[in-house]
Amino acid sequence: MRIIIGANGGLGRALVDYYSQAEPVIAVSRTAPPVSLAAEVTWVQVAGYQPEHLAPLFEVLTEQLAAGQVVSGVLSAIGLLHTDSYQPEKRLADLNLAQLQHQYQVNAILPLLLLQQLVPYLPRQQPCSFVQLSAKVGSITDNHLGGWYSYRASKAALNMLLKTAAIELRRTHKQLTIAAIHPGTTDTELSKPFQARLTPDKLYSAQLSAQRIAAVIAQLDPQHSGALWHWDGTLLPF
Numbered sequence: 508m509r510i511i512i513g514a515n516g517g518l519g520r521a522l523v524d525y526y527s528q529a530e531p532v533i534a535v536s537r538t539a540p541p542v543s544l545a546a547e548v549t550w551v552q553v554a555g556y557q558p559e560h561l562a563p564l565f566e567v568l569t570e571q572l573a574a575g576q577v578v579s580g581v582l583s584a585i586g587l588l589h590t591d592s593y594q595p596e597k598r599l600a601d602l603n604l605a606q607l608q609h610q611y612q613v614n615a616i617l618p619l620l621l622l623q624q625l626v627p628y629l630p631r632q633q634p635c636s637f638v639q640l641s642a643k644v645g646s647i648t649d650n651h652l653g654g655w656y657s658y659r660a661s662k663a664a665l666n667m668l669l670k671t672a673a674i675e676l677r678r679t680h681k682q683l684t685i686a687a688i689h690p691g692t693t694d695t696e697l698s699k700p701f702q703a704r705l706t707p708d709k710l711y712s713a714q715l716s717a718q719r720i721a722a723v724i725a726q727l728d729p730q731h732s733g734a735l736w737h738w739d740g741t742l743l744p745f
Contacts, residue, residue: 508530508531508532508533508571508576508577508578508579509526509530509531509532509533509578509579509580509581509582510532510533510535510564510568510578510580510581510582510625511523511526511532511533511534511535511581511582511583511584512535512536512556512581512582512583512584512585512621513535513536513556513583513584513585513586514534514535514536514550514584515534515536515537515538515540515541516536516584516585517693517713518584518640518690518693518713518716518717519534519536519584520541520713521712521713521714521716521717522582522584522717522720522721523548524545524714524717525714525717525718525721526582526721527545527547527548528545528547530547530579531547531548531549531571531576532545532547532548532549533548533549533551533564533567533568533571534548534549534550534551535551535553535564536550536551536552536553537552537553537554537555537556538552539552540552549567549571551563551564551567556585556617556620556621557617557620558620558623558624561621561624565624565628568628572628577630577633578628578629578630578635579634579635579636580635580636580637580638580724581621581622581625581629581635581636581637581638582636582638582640582720582724583618583621583637583638583639583640584640585613585617585618585621585640586613586614586640586642587609587610587613587614588658590609593606595654595655595656595657595658596654596655596656596657597654597655598654599656601656602656602657606657607656607657607660609657610657610658610660610661611657611660611661611664613661614658614661614662614664614665615661615662615664615665615668618639618665618668618669619665619668619669619672622637622639622669622672622685625637626676626680629680629683630680630682631679631680631681631682632681632682633682634682634683634684634729635680635682635683635684636683636684636685636686636724636727637683637684637685637686638685638686638687638688638720638724638727639665639669639686639687639688640687640688640689640690640720641662641665641666641687641688641689641735642658642659642662642689643689643737643743644658644659644662645659645661645662645663645665645666645687645735646663646666646735646743646744646745647663647745648744648745649743649744663745665687666687666735666745667745669685669686669687669733670685670733670734670745671733672685672733673685673732673733674733676732677729677732681729682729683729683732684727684728684729684731684732685732685733686723686724686727686731686732686733686734686735686736687734687735687736688720688723688724688735688736688737688738689735689736689737689738689743690711690716690719690720690738691711691716691719691738692711693711693712693713693716716738719738719739720738722740723736723738723740726740
């Protein structure tokens with residue numbers, strides 16, 4: 508049984524479609540489910556991803572675990588690059604407190620709180636993964652262009668938080684792998700303002716990105732828990 512959070516975004520929905528072909532999926536989103544759902548999908552609508560909004564998810568999880576299901580993995584597709592009121596900052600002069608705080612809240616803080624809240628439902632003696640979609644631009648080592656201050660920094664913070672949690676959870680969940688994955692530039696609402704500068708071979712469909720992400724997850728090993736991965740399965744530097 509796989510939990511997919513942020514399930515009604517472009518990439519989240521593709522991930523639900525992909526995984527539901529092979530196993531039961533609990534899809535979690537802030538919006539109503541699509542009109543048609545595969546039989547393997549249980550859709551849970553929540554008011555938000557903060558801990559106080561997750562009771563509907565925990566109720567479904569408790570029921571599924573009591574029925575003998577086991578969580579094979581959690582995949583969070585939540586993330587934010589821009590809104591109707593702001594775009595990524597190109598210059599230091601563009602920085603503002605509200606945007607910095609918002610990016611940190613969505614891209615770093617909420618994923619870690621999700622992990623915190625879901626740990627009690629994860630198996631201790633069986634393989635399991637917790638995967639959060641991240642971004643290559645969050646790599647400090649790989650930053651050669653600058654710009655995009657709050658997005659870069661929030662993803663770098665995410666990578667550090669996941670690495671830190673991975674070290675702690677090795678003691679209690681020895682077969683749990685925590686990972687951050689860079690999906691590449693996917694044709695979703697998140698990337699639309701920036702697609703004009705891309706060549707067609709650098710913009711991937713949501714379905715292709717979902718397949719690539721799943722392939723990376725399939726080869727995860729607890730030995731590398733806490734790492735940042737490229738969609739092609741190679742390790743990215745922090």
